[in-house]
Amino acid sequence: MDAELAQAIAQSSFLSLLPADDLKRLWGYSETRRVDGDALLFHSGDPAEHFCLVVTGSVGLYSRETPDRETLLDVLVAGDLAGEEAVFDRGVHASTARALSPSRVLIVGASAFFTHLDDRFDIVLALLAGASARLRGSIHEITELKLRSTTRRLANFLISLAGSGKEGAVQIVLPSGKHQLAARLGMKPESLSRAFAKLRSFGVTSGRGDDVLVKDIGALHRYCRSSDFTPDA
Amino acid sequence: MDAELAQAIAQSSFLSLLPADDLKRLWGYSETRRVDGDALLFHSGDPAEHFCLVVTGSVGLYSRETPDRETLLDVLVAGDLAGEEAVFDRGVHASTARALSPSRVLIVGASAFFTHLDDRFDIVLALLAGASARLRGSIHEITELKLRSTTRRLANFLISLAGSGKEGAVQIVLPSGKHQLAARLGMKPESLSRAFAKLRSFGVTSGRGDDVLVKDIGALHRYCRSSDFTPDA
DNA sequence: GTAAATCCTTGACTGTGGTCAAGCGACGCG
DNA sequence: CGCGTCGCTTGACCACAGTCAAGGATTTAC
Numbered sequence: 001m002d003a004e005l006a007q008a009i010a011q012s013s014f015l016s017l018l019p020a021d022d023l024k025r026l027w028g029y030s031e032t033r034r035v036d037g038d039a040l041l042f043h044s045g046d047p048a049e050h051f052c053l054v055v056t057g058s059v060g061l062y063s064r065e066t067p068d069r070e071t072l073l074d075v076l077v078a079g080d081l082a083g084e085e086a087v088f089d090r091g092v093h094a095s096t097a098r099a100l101s102p103s104r105v106l107i108v109g110a111s112a113f114f115t116h117l118d119d120r121f122d123i124v125l126a127l128l129a130g131a132s133a134r135l136r137g138s139i140h141e142i143t144e145l146k147l148r149s150t151t152r153r154l155a156n157f158l159i160s161l162a163g164s165g166k167e168g169a170v171q172i173v174l175p176s177g178k179h180q181l182a183a184r185l186g187m188k189p190e191s192l193s194r195a196f197a198k199l200r201s202f203g204v205t206s207g208r209g210d211d212v213l214v215k216d217i218g219a220l221h222r223y224c225r226s227s228d229f230t231p232d233a
Numbered sequence: 234m235d236a237e238l239a240q241a242i243a244q245s246s247f248l249s250l251l252p253a254d255d256l257k258r259l260w261g262y263s264e265t266r267r268v269d270g271d272a273l274l275f276h277s278g279d280p281a282e283h284f285c286l287v288v289t290g291s292v293g294l295y296s297r298e299t300p301d302r303e304t305l306l307d308v309l310v311a312g313d314l315a316g317e318e319a320v321f322d323r324g325v326h327a328s329t330a331r332a333l334s335p336s337r338v339l340i341v342g343a344s345a346f347f348t349h350l351d352d353r354f355d356i357v358l359a360l361l362a363g364a365s366a367r368l369r370g371s372i373h374e375i376t377e378l379k380l381r382s383t384t385r386r387l388a389n390f391l392i393s394l395a396g397s398g399k400e401g402a403v404q405i406v407l408p409s410g411k412h413q414l415a416a417r418l419g420m421k422p423e424s425l426s427r428a429f430a431k432l433r434s435f436g437v438t439s440g441r442g443d444d445v446l447v448k449d450i451g452a453l454h455r456y457c458r459s460s461d462f463t464p465d466a
Numbered sequence: 467g468t469a470a471a472t473c474c475t476t477g478a479c480t481g482t483g484g485t486c487a488a489g490c491g492a493c494g495c496g
Numbered sequence: 497c498g499c500g501t502c503g504c505t506t507g508a509c510c511a512c513a514g515t516c517a518a519g520g521a522t523t524t525a526c
Contacts, residue, residue: 063372063373063375063376069380071375071376071379071380073372073375073376085364085365085368085369086365087365088358088361088362088364088365089362089365089366089368089369090366090369094368094369094372094373095372117358121354121357124354124357124358124361125321125350125357127361128321128357128360128361128364129321129322131318131321131361131364131365131368132318132319132320132321132322132364133322133323134368135318135322135327135364135367135368135371136318136322136323136327138368138371138372138374138375139296139306139327139328139371140296141371141375142296142304142306142371142374142375142378142419143296143304143306145375145378145379145419146304146378146419147304149512149513150512150513177473178473178474179473179474186378186379187513187514188513188514188515189473189474189475190474190475190476190513190514190515191512191513191514192474193474193475193476194475194476194513196474196475197475197476206474207474208472208473208474208521208522208523382482382483383482383483410503411503411504412503412504420483420484421483421484421485422503422504422505423483423484423485423504423505423506424482424483424484425504426504426505426506427483427505427506429504429505430505430506440504441491441492441503441504
């Protein structure tokens, strides 16, 4: 176990709770693997033989209901788990996971993990907390989609990226390219571009890369709050 | 414990798994209550002192991010749990629960329940399965919102209400009024009405009540599949 | 250095769905 | 019986975002 892995575990909401001997046992039935961008980790509908912890890089979580159309649900980074919920529900992955950039992942065998659970009460509790947190995130997501415009969604997303407790000017690094960001927010790249253009008048500067500069995060907050039509001037 | 309650428990994905002595213990720290329509069960942001099982009637789950705007996430009926995820994540309710019609609910104390968990491994496992299933539902929901039109969303919803394995003509009873159904699907009542109008040419008949008649469920399936533009004719 | 390629932006047009407002039809009540 | 209300439907209009297509700007290749 190297430094990268140790850090990913520390960032994980649930693996970080595991005592050392459980981690050791986990190594016995899991492996780390390096994959390049666009590599498929598992596919929606696949039997859940394993789930993954992202160690480095980024992994996209996709929903694919019809064969021709799919949508990016979330971008996972170091410390995030992918596909662990399938182990407890129907044994079939609900979403597709694909690397967005060259990444390193920890692959955990589902059945071995399930056996492991039999005598570790706190693991299950941690998993339950993780699942609840995700559920909370989904609720937030659905609300955003239902009643926020594209520009507001972007502003809100930037705020959440900046983290709470920030003041004044903030430098933000997007977790993925603009194209994927658009998908993640449920819009087209063109719309994202226009949304950025609108936010420019609120002090948001974005170049061609993944870096975004916000002159005053408070102004963004105010924009999101503004209960109704600021006609996006 | 009466017949109504027994039936609600049988329909619950998780309480139905509990052995009799755990149920008995559960009674010790929970109570049933009758509420009228529009009664508030708990509010988003409230400390999670209890969660609820719907025994009869229907309960709406709302998300409220800004004080002025809220959206209906889901309609819960007999056997569904409301607010149980908060017990494991941050101890604060993520959503607001309000009765949509006169209802009967089982109120379970959160802290007592948490203590109860300490020695019941399988309860936690069942809860985890429930949370995973909900997560799966959320994923489905987000996908629908991102890439389906209002009419498709309605058609898909009717199909899921009909249940799988049906053929030919199906009689469907909506879980709530048209107004709430519209909110649940993330659209306005006017749009819902238009969506029903479009589906009329596919053999869907709806009056002013909660009853919907589908002449051929297969036609609906085909409509949803039709990968792209059937220009909703 | 020029050319190609990639990424982001902008523009013009269209369509879906929200908004506002009016029009039913059913039911309840005086 | 006429009047009001309520739930649903329709119509007219408009705005936001998707589509198609072109235009910069920066990087890579030769």
